[in-house]
Amino acid sequence: MEGTQRRLGLIVTASVIGMLGLALVLGGGWLVALGGSWYYLCAGVALVATSLLLSRRRQSALYLYALLVIGTLAWSLWEAGLDWWPLAARGDVIFIAGVFLLMPWITRPLLATAISEAGAPTSTTKRRGGRLALTAALGxxxxxxxxxxFVEPQRVEGELPGIRAQLEADAAVIPAGEWHAYGRDGLGQRYSPLTQITSDNVDQLEVAWHFQTGDTRGRPGDPVETTFEVTPLKVDNSLYLCTPHQSVIALDATTGEQLWRYEPQVEGDLALQHLTCRGVSYHKRADNPASGECLAMLFMPTADGRVIALDPEDGEVCQSFGQGKGYIDLWENMPHKKPGGYYSTSPVVVTDRLLIVGGTVLDNVSTRETSGVIRAYDVNTGALVWNWDAGNPEVTTPLPPGANYTPNSPNSWSISSVDEKLGMVYVPLGNQPPDQWGAERSEAVERYSSSVVALDLATGQARWHFQTVHHDLWDYDVPAQPSLIDLTISGKTVPALVQPTKQGELFVLDRRNGEPILPVTERPVPQGTIEGERLAPTQPVSALSFDPPALTGADMWGATMLDQLACRIAFHKLRYEGRYTPPSLEGTLVYPGNFGVFNWGGIAVDPQRQVTFTTPTYLAFVSQLVPRADDTTLYVQGEARPEDSLPALNENFGAPFAVKLSAFTSVLGLPCQAPPWGYVAGADLTTGQVVWKHKNGTVIDSSPLPLPFKMGVPNLGGPIMTAGGVAFLSGTLDYFVRAYDVTNGEQLWESRLPAGGQATPMTYTGADGRQFLLVVAGGHGSLGTRAGDDVIAYALPSRR
Incomplete structure (x- = not known):
């Protein structure tokens, strides 16, 4: 009976190894035909041979398999070096199968055959040589x-410099313990001068209060990208925030108690691509308002295309604003009105006299969308002062009634920055949709597409612009708020602008004129595109760049060697010649993908140390053009056809091509490229040196098994820095808020969140004198992180 079971075990094992080998022979042969690695084909042949030897109960099967193990190890080290996750993907199946081959139901029948064939006594070593060889190879x-x-090849070690410049006296216009704008102030630094929380005590942080808004995604009409991305403001002892469905809430900053709540009654049946609110804006009037007028105002952009002015004291609408309506209508003079198809997802810019508004336009839906115009309104009355339209940039005086802005012009959906001393607002722009087809873009659109533009506060005229991508065909919108900081260069103070981009550049420019402070070079990029399209011959690259090395077949990854093989086959089937490989009919690998090395969360900069804390993310995407035969058929929606008023994304009605866009993932849903996929990194802004860089985050919330493997995961949501030498980040795909030492990047503390933290934290001082860290955890629709409605404040233990 026992012998029968052993024979059966041997037969089953041989069959499984044979089937694995056959799969590798077929897949490996396909890969070789595509120009890829020969390893899989060779390994498949070895496995088939091992299977045949096992079925004949030959001990040589173990010798052959030992050679396969050694060969796999050598090949893995040659391709990936001493890097655990790439090694694991190459060798996991081979190693586990090898362990099974050492089981008694395999080795005893083989040993019995060896003894019987010897016909004479043999040494134990010779009889068991195959087992010993395989054991040694596996060992x-x-x-x-x-x-x-114990090796992290991608890790960069170093220490950022200490304080090199003191803050100017007028930097204290905003009290140190407050946070008056999305980036704390109009400069967009995401830096707080507070010092109570330090690298020595940050591990003592504890939850001080926890508020739930009651607003989560999943309502009828919600798009996939219904997200809670808000960074609250802190003024006096009040916090002000908005929710995905546009509620505005005021909380007591010290206790978390709700003070008031405003519901804007947003119009229904909206053509929404995104439903979010990244923040409200605050303005305190410098004049003496008339009786009944608001002494200060909160400005709330709504999904139906309004900006409402609210009284921070009680949440009532400021009726004197907007000609007695309490709001401005962003649809005035707009072409192709489609409620929900345009609104400001990001907080508006506020100066002493202006309210400056951009907005998001439906992306890759049609060529008949509304305008991406930038408009400035009187901050006290809501009257239009000027408008700047990239499609008609010379005319900035307000349009007369009945006239329209340029349809489909580049928009600014992200956050702008402002320098009132220099008299400029700095606007990050996207490109004209459709993103992957640009043959019909106008000269004016081409000039400003995917640029950061400095507009004159007084007139709205463009003072300068810097283009981060020429003729953008990759959805490389300028996604993040520019950070304004003064840098010491060659002993002189230079007013700088630091612009993060999706492709990984940090362009460091003189914000007076747009000239590069750190060198920018134009590099040749891949050519050859579809008929009728054109390409830029070169693209700009900054001396401070987080652009990843180009992918190769050796960079493909998977949970097992089988899905890694599938990823290699997929890689070689796609068109890919490095960054800026143009879109194609067969499918193009876009790396970095349009998720972005940096996105709307941006970076944080320290004006005293003149350094930056960054969160580079690396994910490849696939872009495939689909010819359109008519202007109505849905070519790319498949089973995910939009419901009700939701738009048909990526169909590009009116263009000759629709586009299929997806992350480059395996059949298991894992990225096809090897980890790490996300880092934290510190860089010196005066030299352009990346001083330290560490993988960041675990797969505990994104893998089938909740295992806390620190693989380095993507991040969406920005960091903040403090004068206490600590940086904070909550936007990783795992549900944690973390603290880091700014000097060397070491993680100092983490706290589990109830949902995805895809928002930028902030910090402030409460009425009790404690420094608070505020984190919003609401999840992100397209990332699939857990939805929530949580606002959580942390502080050091009270001394009372």
Missing amino acids: LFLFVAIASW
């Missing part, structure tokens, strides 16, 4: 694997 593989646990 070596295990030794190398364990050694790789």
